[in-house]
Amino acid sequence: MSPLQLALMIFGIMLLLMVVRMPIAGAMFLAGTTGFILQTGAQPFLNFLNNLAFARLANYDLSVIPMFILMGHFATQGGISKALFQFAAAVMGRFKGGLAMGAVLACGAFGAICGSSVATAATITGVALPEMKRHGYSGRLATGTLAAGGTLGILIPPSVPLVIYAILAEQNIAKLFAAAMMPGLIAMMGYMIAIAIYVRLVPGQAPDQEEREPLTLESLSGILPIACIFFIVFGGIYAGFFTPTEGAAVGAASTFLAALLKRELSWKKFLHCFHATALSSGMIFMIFMGADVMNAALARTQVPAQLAEMVVAMNFAPLLVVAGILLLYVVLGAVMDELSMLLLTIPIFFPIIMKLDFGMTPEYTAIWFGIMVLMTVGFGMLAPPVGLNVYVVNGMAKDVPLSESYKGVMPFLISDTIRTLLLLFFPGISLFLIKYLT
């Protein structure tokens, strides 16, 4: 069998297993196993397995992931979200569709201490959805807003997908976080603008007159714990007091403290944080191991390296290559979950990107590409047929059909597309903060 046939066979097995409902992590693992053994025989593969779990799980750099996840769940269970949403609603209340904008603002603020889009969507939905319904917002706009707002959890640092990219591409996590800051804020603004336009174009989605909670000193306290934690974590990282992993530990500890001070964290909720952290971390690291096996098998065929050389030799315009990759991500994201997609494709695409000349230093190219990838991950969390965020929010809104929720995310997908193009053509938007912060 030629290397190319072998590589295609490995992909074929993975897709076949995925189609018959095998967990994606397991599908990658088994496809990789088959490809590996066909090339080297069984013993080298078994030796490779000896160290697989040790290398991936007992890894200081990767321990930032479960730590940020734990922090996010402390925040979710700690009763921070309710006061936060009240504050955000009071700030945005003066505008038409203000409550929806408030939900976006709350998602963005919560995203500053939570690195997962699903957790952000679920947390803010829990407090914002009943309020939006009570005020007469349509199920379509309410669920669409909250699903889109949830992606701010990963667009605004900390961000689990960005950490994973940083590790795959061997880039500095702190610099990537700095580069994500502006795009994250632009995303938040873009979503608010999308709401403002949508409620004016499509009547009956939001109430014309809203009773408005005044912005008081008390409501201001809603944002206080989050602002403090964000300042401590990122201030500490950029001032050089601690590494991102240490920052995550400090963040988790201070979020825990904030929850304790709110007297919200019962023993039961505390254990729930552990369970929830176990579920998301276990899922992510299983994908890591599956992708490791698959990538090891693919790398042995030499096809990814040849593919990189071939693309470079074709002399396409560099921006065209990036655009092509991003489009491919949008298509792949329709059938795969975004993390598996990153873990599987970054080892193949990243060397290609690094061989192209974008007129930037290699480090800036790597960081900018990471931000572009992050944008498509956010897009994939919303886009049909499988937008994970839409599922989660829709699942919490019992009386809204899924198709309505998908209609609801459309304005936000348009906003996503515009932002992605903006960042594609103007890398400086995401890169300029790095110079100041690091």
Add this chain to the structure above:
Amino acid sequence: MFSNFLAHIARLCSILGGLLMTGLMLMTCYSLISRNFFDTALIGDFELTGVGAGAAIALFMPLCQLKKENIIVDFFTSKCSSRVNEGLDRMGALLMAVIFALLSWRCGLAAINAKETLGASMLLGFPDWIVFTSMCIPFGITALIALMQALSSMDHLDEAAA
């Protein structure tokens, strides 16, 4: 009965893993405070964080498998009957059992190997065999859970573990 027992073990594992993460969190804070304010560094704290997180993540796997948290693509089979889907899910669980059994076996072997060769971390000399063992056991439990899911319906246990 046995599957009920496994569900409780899975919960217990996740709590142990969570406590471990909390412990690492506190240790890191302590280390930071002593480093930045008292000029006394806790040597090798990052090594402990690495191996501790490794054990914690391995301890998270049983619950993850029990709750079927590993993402599947249900897009292609959404039109099939629930019996077909259930059959496919059992097949998937069986394959996951094979994967975790493999991982457990190899981690076990690596643990024995590391004990014989006295493998240890650089700064603290933390023995590698403990790390391998801390993964071997939870992986084994995960394999058993996946096997039970393949052989019998464990759905009613999801509520018990909720």
